[in-house]
Amino acid sequence: MSDNNTSSSVAAAIPVSTDATVRTIQFTVPLRIRIELGAAGVEQAVSVGFGPVAVGFETRKPAPRTYTDRNGYDPAFLTGTSISFESLLAPITDRLALTIDQKTVLAYRNFSVAMHRIRRLSVATAVNIDGQRTQSMGRSDVWILDPRLSETYQTGPEVYANNDLDRGHMVRRLDPVWGAQAQQANDDTFHYTNSCPQHAGLNQKAWADLEDYILNNTKLAQLKVSVFTGPVFGEADIPYRGVLLPLQFWKVAAVIKKDGELSMTGYLLSQKSLLVDLREGIAEDGFGAFRTYQVPLSQIQALTELDFSPYFSHDPLHRAGAGRFEVTTDLREIQNPDDLIL
Numbered sequence: 001m002s003d004n005n006t007s008s009s010v011a012a013a014i015p016v017s018t019d020a021t022v023r024t025i026q027f028t029v030p031l032r033i034r035i036e037l038g039a040a041g042v043e044q045a046v047s048v049g050f051g052p053v054a055v056g057f058e059t060r061k062p063a064p065r066t067y068t069d070r071n072g073y074d075p076a077f078l079t080g081t082s083i084s085f086e087s088l089l090a091p092i093t094d095r096l097a098l099t100i101d102q103k104t105v106l107a108y109r110n111f112s113v114a115m116h117r118i119r120r121l122s123v124a125t126a127v128n129i130d131g132q133r134t135q136s137m138g139r140s141d142v143w144i145l146d147p148r149l150s151e152t153y154q155t156g157p158e159v160y161a162n163n164d165l166d167r168g169h170m171v172r173r174l175d176p177v178w179g180a181q182a183q184q185a186n187d188d189t190f191h192y193t194n195s196c197p198q199h200a201g202l203n204q205k206a207w208a209d210l211e212d213y214i215l216n217n218t219k220l221a222q223l224k225v226s227v228f229t230g231p232v233f234g235e236a237d238i239p240y241r242g243v244l245l246p247l248q249f250w251k252v253a254a255v256i257k258k259d260g261e262l263s264m265t266g267y268l269l270s271q272k273s274l275l276v277d278l279r280e281g282i283a284e285d286g287f288g289a290f291r292t293y294q295v296p297l298s299q300i301q302a303l304t305e306l307d308f309s310p311y312f313s314h315d316p317l318h319r320a321g322a323g324r325f326e327v328t329t330d331l332r333e334i335q336n337p338d339d340l341i342l
Contacts, residue, residue, distance in 0.1 A: 063147045070188070072107030073126035077226055081262045083254055085126040088228065088306045089114050096123065097153035106146060106193055109185035110176030113193045116233070120155045120243055121196050124230035124306060125170040129214075131223045133178035137186045143167060146193045154192050159241050168198030168249075170229045172214075196231050197245050214253055228252040232268075232303045250300045252308070262314045266300045268293045 075084045085105065089096065096104040097117035106113045111127035145154050160167055171194050176185040188194075214227065231246035238245040247270055254264045296317040297308040312318045 063144050067107065067148060070107040070109055072105070073110070073112035073226075074128050077128040078224055078254060078256050078262065080256065080260060083226055083311070085112055085114075085124075085228075087310075088126075088308065089124065091305050091307050092123065097149060099148045100150070101148070106148060108171075108176070108188035108191070108194075109181050110178065111171045111185075111188070111194075113170070113191075115149060115153050115193055117153055119233055120153055121246070122170050122193060122230055123233075124228055124304070125194065126226065126228050127171045127175045129175045129223075129225045129227060130178045131225070134174065135177050135182045137174070137177050137182060139173060140187070140190060143190045143192055143195065146191050149193065155195075155197070155243050156192055159197055159243055164200045165197045165245075166200050167192070167195035170194050170196060170231075171227075175214075175227065196249070197240075197243070198249070214251075223255055226254045228254075230304065234303075248303070250295075250304065252297065252300060254311075254314075262311070263316065264297060264308075264311045264314045265316060266295050266297045266308075268295045268300065268303075 073085050075082045089104065093104060095116055095118070097115040098104060099106065104114055106115070111125060113125045114123045115121070116123045143157070145151060145156055159165065169189055171189055173186060173189045176189065178185070214225065229251045230249070232248035232250060233244070233246060234248070237247055249269055251267045252264055253267075254262060257263050294317065297312055297315045298318065300306070301308045
């Protein structure tokens, strides 16, 4: 998702083919985000007319000649444990788009992506973050389609033209940017397979705060973290230019605690109030009411149908009582310590 964060941090906690590409023009306005926790919905395909696309909207850049050197997400990245991306995806394997090589997961540098064959957006992404080796790097904002996957299964630039939709990074741009191939990792995050339509207000504010919080504390504590992210596909999603715009997004962060035990926390954020009208009538009354929710892994499983059940016992919201939650690792407090649930 976007790493252009110019606002204060959110009170949240972690245990911490084609050559078509796009150059983005973004507009930021004050917006209020209302959080709604919905249920998983029925999948459906839609076909609606395309709106006007700006002249010169696309900036072209060739795709890599080969992806054979991409390591992808490493399930054994966290010391002493293994979190299989394929196992998380197992309940919905029949809904995943197949690559030209008949694979269900696309490997990039330090992260992986699985695509929904009907929704044409990522079902989930998985990334490894090495807090000791992270690097700062400029962004290009030049997006490309992945030649390993039919364009039928990808959502390209036409959805983002002449509106307030951003190409929201599912794997945050700087998260996989570490190691000898950091530049490759940075470039890989600009594949359309790694983006979902997000209103600029959500992408540049609330969700970006959470992503910055995760990455910054990973670097401060020099931690290794595995992060899983994706949209919630529901029956109330909004038809727009041939796709359904997701109203909610989820994120799960996994880290090894000081005692050597795995801890995983889940987060959910909604953009429903922002997508009511993409062109006009959006309230400009500030962000005062927005909130990112920390939610049990069981709720994310219910919304996405991904299999997080092996990790329920490692979720502080699952094992904690009504009182104060345990602190899993030494992290910098962001805004309101009472909101930190680790």
